[in-house]
Amino acid sequence: MRKVRAATFNTGSRHGVSDQDPVVSDTVDLKALLEESKVADVLDELDRDLIGLKPVKNRIREIASLLVVEKARAALGVSGAPLSLHMSFTGNPGTGKTTVAMRMAEILHRLGHVRKGHLVAVTRDDLVGQYIGHTAPKTKEVLKKAMGGVLFIDEAYYLYRPENERDYGQEAIEILMQVMENQREDLVVIFAGYKSRIERFFESNPGLASRVAHHIDFPDYSEGELLQIADRMVGGLGLQLSADARQALSEYVERRRRQPNFANARSIRNALDRARLRQARRLIEAGRVDAETLTTIEAADIRASRVFDAVRDDDSTKEAAC
Amino acid sequence: MRVTQGTFSFLPDLTDEQIARQVDYALSQGWAVSIEHTDDAHPRNVYWEMWGMPMFDLKDAAGLMYELAECRKVFGDRYIKVNAFDSTLGFETMRLSFIVNRPAVEPDFRLTRAEGPGRNVQYGLETRRQ
Numbered sequence: 227m228r229k230v231r232a233a234t235f236n237t238g239s240r241h242g243v244s245d246q247d248p249v250v251s252d253t254v255d256l257k258a259l260l261e262e263s264k265v266a267d268v269l270d271e272l273d274r275d276l277i278g279l280k281p282v283k284n285r286i287r288e289i290a291s292l293l294v295v296e297k298a299r300a301a302l303g304v305s306g307a308p309l310s311l312h313m314s315f316t317g318n319p320g321t322g323k324t325t326v327a328m329r330m331a332e333i334l335h336r337l338g339h340v341r342k343g344h345l346v347a348v349t350r351d352d353l354v355g356q357y358i359g360h361t362a363p364k365t366k367e368v369l370k371k372a373m374g375g376v377l378f379i380d381e382a383y384y385l386y387r388p389e390n391e392r393d394y395g396q397e398a399i400e401i402l403m404q405v406m407e408n409q410r411e412d413l414v415v416i417f418a419g420y421k422s423r424i425e426r427f428f429e430s431n432p433g434l435a436s437r438v439a440h441h442i443d444f445p446d447y448s449e450g451e452l453l454q455i456a457d458r459m460v461g462g463l464g465l466q467l468s469a470d471a472r473q474a475l476s477e478y479v480e481r482r483r484r485q486p487n488f489a490n491a492r493s494i495r496n497a498l499d500r501a502r503l504r505q506a507r508r509l510i511e512a513g514r515v516d517a518e519t520l521t522t523i524e525a526a527d528i529r530a531s532r533v534f535d536a537v538r539d540d541d542s543t544k545e546a547a548c
Numbered sequence: 549m550r551v552t553q554g555t556f557s558f559l560p561d562l563t564d565e566q567i568a569r570q571v572d573y574a575l576s577q578g579w580a581v582s583i584e585h586t587d588d589a590h591p592r593n594v595y596w597e598m599w600g601m602p603m604f605d606l607k608d609a610a611g612l613m614y615e616l617a618e619c620r621k622v623f624g625d626r627y628i629k630v631n632a633f634d635s636t637l638g639f640e641t642m643r644l645s646f647i648v649n650r651p652a653v654e655p656d657f658r659l660t661r662a663e664g665p666g667r668n669v670q671y672g673l674e675t676r677r678q
Binding site for chain 2 (some may be wrong): 323327341342346363366369370371373374375405407412413
């Protein structure tokens, strides 16, 4: 017996069961189902491409397993209510929330939970209007664009402004809630932002909180992980770090972490961008260079950073570290 | 009288699932879909009222189906059609347009004759509501 998941629109890309039906009478080969969805590739890719983030990866594997099991149940004809997969991603800046959200959309697409698997990333500005009657159409338009994929609301807590009771954010939240509830199979909403503020946001919007089942916390990267990320980034740019530069970078990371406004991987990327600038200037001044010099970042490029100044001046309260 | 306008109009009415698949096709071609409605499906009435803006950047038919459900709630007793507009150079026109909702009782059309100068007869078509 085989029953395709009861979906409102069983359109093209959403095949509940393929021709090689892994369902034989009343047993289901979960492994075959998992392989069929090719989600293992994405999960392995996730493990390979993203450094650290152990709890996040575990959680994503759990969700993937849940979807496979749910698919198997549907194949056996015991399908329950459609799953609610709305999530919240909490963590400090630069911990990979947007990147993981993109992968999440891909995984959900492979497992047939969303039909198209695209990611629409928005902030308060895209949802909330400027005058009465402007908010609802704006929010609805964004929701329509996100249908069939994942809606990623960055810094979601700005939607709710308790200090202004006539703020239109509340209207956006209400429409959001309505669609999240009624069109669960059409889109998945991910709320992202700082942990403490997201928690407060959910506390003041219990209706919304009860519709978000999965809370994933993104831990800060350790120094070792940040260095690995730096290596990955440098490699991606077609450059390399000299041994000294690597040492300098690890010192840089150690110092930068203790300074305010540290944004994990993003700070590292910015630091590398600035190192590239200095390297470029150094190369121009040098005149003739060979391929090796052209692609190598030296320690001096990194040590010229103001992060090291702060230590030299013994002034750790320096604000913008460049 | 059953109005036959646009694509699929000689077929039985499309189900929601069939509509969604047609819209998915239109979106896969990069066309922008929109919803229009009218209470007068006179063949010369080309400008139907728009239900909101055309939906650009849609990826999935669910967005249109959501609006269609909203439109049916308000104008369930009118004609509603779905248009798909192709903006590529050389076309810049509707590529697909089909009726997705009809009133329970469709109006008839009546042929009228008017005599002009020199016993010329001018024919006209008039919507006749029941």
